[in-house]
Amino acid sequence: MDTTHKFITMFEAIGLFVAVVGVILFLASRFSGRKGDRIVALAFLLPTVLLISVGLVYPGLKTIYQSFYNAAGDAFIGFDNYSTIFGDSDQRTVLRNTVLWVVITPFIATAVGLLYAILVDKARVEALAKALIFLPMAISFVGAGIIWKFVYAFRPDQPGIEQIGLLNQILMWFGMAPKQFLIDTPLNTIFLIVVMIWIQAGFAMTVLSAAIKAIPEDIVEAARLDGVRAWGMFRYVTVPSIRPALIVVLTTIGIGTLKVFDIVRTMTGGNFDTSVVANEFYSQSFRSGNQGLGAALATLLFILVVPIVAYNVRQLRSSDER
Amino acid sequence: MSSTTGDAVLPTTSTPSIAVIETAGKKARKRLTSPWASLIAVVLAVLWTAPTFGLLITSFRPRADIDGTGWWHFFTKPTFTLDNYREALSSGSGGLGTNFINSIIITIPAVLIPISLAALAAYAFAWIEFKGRNLLFVCVFALQIVPIQVTLIPLLSLYVDAGLNGTFWTIWLSHTMFGLPLAIFLLHNFMKEIPRELIEAARMDGAGHVQIFFKVLMPLLTPALAAFGIFQFLWVWNDLLVALTFAGGTPELAPLTVSLANLSGTQGNAWHLLSAGAFISIAIPMVVFLSLQRFFVRGLLAGGLKG
Numbered sequence: 001m002d003t004t005h006k007f008i009t010m011f012e013a014i015g016l017f018v019a020v021v022g023v024i025l026f027l028a029s030r031f032s033g034r035k036g037d038r039i040v041a042l043a044f045l046l047p048t049v050l051l052i053s054v055g056l057v058y059p060g061l062k063t064i065y066q067s068f069y070n071a072a073g074d075a076f077i078g079f080d081n082y083s084t085i086f087g088d089s090d091q092r093t094v095l096r097n098t099v100l101w102v103v104i105t106p107f108i109a110t111a112v113g114l115l116y117a118i119l120v121d122k123a124r125v126e127a128l129a130k131a132l133i134f135l136p137m138a139i140s141f142v143g144a145g146i147i148w149k150f151v152y153a154f155r156p157d158q159p160g161i162e163q164i165g166l167l168n169q170i171l172m173w174f175g176m177a178p179k180q181f182l183i184d185t186p187l188n189t190i191f192l193i194v195v196m197i198w199i200q201a202g203f204a205m206t207v208l209s210a211a212i213k214a215i216p217e218d219i220v221e222a223a224r225l226d227g228v229r230a231w232g233m234f235r236y237v238t239v240p241s242i243r244p245a246l247i248v249v250l251t252t253i254g255i256g257t258l259k260v261f262d263i264v265r266t267m268t269g270g271n272f273d274t275s276v277v278a279n280e281f282y283s284q285s286f287r288s289g290n291q292g293l294g295a296a297l298a299t300l301l302f303i304l305v306v307p308i309v310a311y312n313v314r315q316l317r318s319s320d321e322r
Numbered sequence: 323m324s325s326t327t328g329d330a331v332l333p334t335t336s337t338p339s340i341a342v343i344e345t346a347g348k349k350a351r352k353r354l355t356s357p358w359a360s361l362i363a364v365v366l367a368v369l370w371t372a373p374t375f376g377l378l379i380t381s382f383r384p385r386a387d388i389d390g391t392g393w394w395h396f397f398t399k400p401t402f403t404l405d406n407y408r409e410a411l412s413s414g415s416g417g418l419g420t421n422f423i424n425s426i427i428i429t430i431p432a433v434l435i436p437i438s439l440a441a442l443a444a445y446a447f448a449w450i451e452f453k454g455r456n457l458l459f460v461c462v463f464a465l466q467i468v469p470i471q472v473t474l475i476p477l478l479s480l481y482v483d484a485g486l487n488g489t490f491w492t493i494w495l496s497h498t499m500f501g502l503p504l505a506i507f508l509l510h511n512f513m514k515e516i517p518r519e520l521i522e523a524a525r526m527d528g529a530g531h532v533q534i535f536f537k538v539l540m541p542l543l544t545p546a547l548a549a550f551g552i553f554q555f556l557w558v559w560n561d562l563l564v565a566l567t568f569a570g571g572t573p574e575l576a577p578l579t580v581s582l583a584n585l586s587g588t589q590g591n592a593w594h595l596l597s598a599g600a601f602i603s604i605a606i607p608m609v610v611f612l613s614l615q616r617f618f619v620r621g622l623l624a625g626g627l628k629g
Contacts, residue, residue, distance in 0.1 A: 003423050009490060010427045017435050024442070029532040037450050040531045044446035045458070047439050048502055054480070055499025056465050059473035066475070112366065119363040131612070132367045135374070138611035139604050140560030142579045146586055146600040147373045150380065150593060164392050164593070166376055198370065203622070210623055259469050262562040266583050281471050282563070286570070291475065298471040309467050 020047070060302070066295035073291045081296035091280070097189050098276045101196070101260060102304075106253040109197045110246065113204025117212055118238070130209065134202040141199070145266030148195045152181040185273040192274055195263050200256065204249045211245035212238060244316060251312040255305055277301055381406055381597035388593050406598035418581060418599050424569075425559060425577040425603070427490060432497035432558045433551055439498070440505030441547065445535050447506065448513040449521055459510070466503040473500075474567045481568070490575060492568040497558050505550050508621060512546035513539065549621025552614050559607050578603040 028043045070077050085091045113133075120129040136144060153165030157178050163169040168178040181191045215238065223237050239246070261278040268274045270283055277297055285294030379393045384403045387395070411419040446452075447459045477499075481492045516539065524534045562579045569575035582599050589595065611618065 003420075006423060006427050006490075010431060013431050013491070013494060014434060017431070017438075021438055021442070025532050029530055031530070036530075038452050041446045041450040041452040041455075044442040044450070044531075048443040048462075048506065049458075051439070051495070051499050052462065052465060052502055055477060055496065056468050056473055056503075059476035059480075060468055062476035063472045116363065116366050119359050119366075123363075129363065129367060131615070133370050134615075135608070135611075136370065138556060138607045139374070140562070140579055140607070142560070142562050142583050142586075143600045143604045146582065146596050147377045149586065149590070150377050150597070151373045153593075162391050164388065166372065166392065166394070169392050169394070198373070201370070206619055206622060210619075255467070259471070261471075262579075262583070265562070266586050269587055278469075278471060282566075285475055286567070294475065298469065298474075301469045302467075302472050305467050305469060 063295045064299050064302075066291060067299045069292045069295075071290040071292050077292065081292045082300075084293060085296060085300060093273050094275045094277060094280045097274060098258070100189055101193055101257050101276055102254055104190075104193050105196045105200060105257040106250045109200035109253050110204045110208075110249050112197065112201040113206075113249070114208050114246075116201070117205045117209035118234070121209065121212055130205065133205055136199045137202045139199070141260075141262030142266045144195055144199055145263050148191075148198070149182070149267050152191060154178055154180045154182075182268050182274075183272050188268065188272055189274050192263055192267055195267070196257055196260060200253045204253065207245055207249050208242060211242035215241045247312060247315045251308050254308050258301060258304055258308075277304075377597045377600060380593060381601050383594075385594040388597070406594040407602070410595050410598040410602060418578060418602055420574075421576055421578045421581045422602060424575060425579075428493050428497075428565070428575075428577050429555060429558045431490075431494045432501075433554045435494065436498045436501040436505050436554060437547060437551055440502055440509050440550070441543070442535075443502070444506050444509035444513055445531070445539065447510050449534070450531065462503050462506055466507065470500050470563065474563075478567060487568075488572050488575070493565060493575070496564050496568060497554075497561070500564070501554050501557070505554070508550050508553075509543070509546055512543060516542055545617055545620060548614060548617040552610065552618045553621055555610060556607055 024043045024047070028040045031039045066073055067081055068076060068078060070080075085095070116129075116133055120126050123129060139147070150164075151166050152168075153163075154168055155161050155163050155165075155178065157172075163172055163178055167181065171178055182188050219241070220233070220237060223233055228236065259278050260276060261282060264270055264274055264276055264279040265282070270276075270279045275283070277300060281294050281297040281301070284290045284297060376393045379396050380388055382402050382404070383393065383396060384401050384405065387401050411422070443462075447455060447462075477496065478487075478492075481487045481495075486492050486495075520538060521534060524538050529537070559577075560579065561577075562583055565577050565580045566583070569577070570580060573581075578599075582596075582603055585592070585596060585599060
């Protein structure tokens with residue numbers, strides 16, 4: 001398929017879609033008044049409900065079902081795939097790594113985002129300063145993976161060979177030997193996590209900065225008149241005021257981190273004991289051809305997301321009531 | 323990013339008096355003069371910028387220099403070339419030119435289709451009374467948490483059965499399905515903020531839902547549509563998993579992310595190709611992001627803080 005042909009296909013697709021929406025709108029416009037409401041609602045919702053049922057609900061249920069079947073998907077094996085996940089030593093490494101990712105990333109990214117939001121708040125160059133931290137959010141995980149792989153690049157410590165990775169060069173400047181950051185376990189997982197923190201801190205900073213700016217000025221003034229110093233201000237005014245935003249940021253980053261796949265795949269391919277659940281799902285499903293285990297890993301991701309979301313919803317409810 | 327973006331979400335209860343503004347100004351000056359705070363901020367900013375900056379410089383250095391010396395040598399011995407970009411884009415070794423086109427072909431419909439469908443659905447949820455409305459809305463809202471991993475394999479066999487495998491349709495449809503719940507949720511939030519009287523008045527004048535949708539709501543919704551549009555654009559353009567699943571076996575359809583990830587795996591030390599390739603994939607989202615940042619921030623806050 002050449003480029004022209006591809007663009008023609010694309011415009012055909014858009015044309016087809018516009019025609020479908022046009023028909024829906026035309027049909028809907030023929031019914032007016034309160035009586036036609038149900039028909040209009042049906043017409044507006046039908047494409048969405050169809051797509052979501054076919055694309056999310058059915059496949060989700062099917063995957064949960066598949067997770068109780070063997071590698072080829074033709075024999076029922078009960079919870080065997082799940083005992084593999086928790087019993088097999090490779091899979092246990094995957095779980096350990098996933099726990100490390102989900103515990104470390106949200107807290108560090110949020111802490112950095114919060115610190116930076118406070119530091120640059122009302123500074124003269126605030127917009128520019130924020131854009132610098134914010135920019136990694138526009139970069140794909142694949143792009144970020146390549147950027148950081150270059151930071152971690154390793155050259156053997158021999159005369160005539162210079163380091164081209166920034167981090168190893170810094171080690172050399174301090175008189176230390178260069179390290180294989182992405183190969184030496186278990187620290188390599190931490191060096192991958194750094195990439196996710198780098199991406200997510202901008203998100204945390206943006207949301208928290210907006211929350212900080214929404215703290216009523218009179219509360220801050222009152223605390224100041226009471227002689228509250230910088231640390232006290234942070235501890236007793238800022239943090240309690242932005243608590244709901246903090247929870248949203250922590251949980252959102254937590255969920256995003258749980259599903260992290262691109263970074264691991266681009267930087268190590270899941271080798272050297274760096275795999276995580278989302279990457280292992282891909283390897284098992286598409287590389288090793290173990291459908292059942294892949295489905296069980298995907299289901300596990302789903303199960304792990306639920307309590308985080310539930311906590312988030314409960315916290316937001318209780319803060320609304322206050 | 324001004325303070326107004328924050329006010330839009332969590333309105334401040336007090337109107338600051340002139341005296342308060344003055345003290346705020348004094349405080350700002352005081353903060354700026356705190357040397358430790360400024361130092362930490364600068365260190366963080368440098369830490370966050372240096373990795374990208376280093377690779378950007380690298381992408382413009384000749385191959386021999388990239389492999390021989392670190393990018394920081396650029397400042398003492400500047401060398402400049404566009405060869406890396408030429409090689410990455412040419413069909414020979416990199417071949418990213420085709421992938422760049424594919425990324426565009428994938429992204430445009432995958433942004434337009436879910437936005438339009440979600441706008442219709444969000445309107446129905448916000449402004450049409452019908453039985454089971456709340457239940458259905460809660461279901462759609464809840465589906466946001468389904469990880470796409472759960473859906474990929476059954477979806478792939480559905481596409482194979484439907485004869486769609488090996489076409490762009492698999493990717494367009496998948497991104498549409500995955501994007502709809504968040505899109506509906508965001509647009510519904512924005513639509514609910516439009517005063518009821520405005521809709522009621524239009525209905526009194528005999529306007530139908532379609533007319534209200536286009537004449538009353540659309541003009542007011544532009545920022546919301548832009549906000550979600552940027553979200554979806556960044557998500558689709560930067561996506562690896564969906565593209566890998568549905569186009570991984572068909573190089574003809576593969577977007578930039580897929581071939582970059584492959585390049586990183588097979589030629590992990592070809593930094594002249596990787597650096598140029600990375601910036602070919604980063605350039606467009608970066609421009610979109612910086613020019614439409616205002617809308618993006620607003621969408622972010624509406625999506626996050628109202629959950």
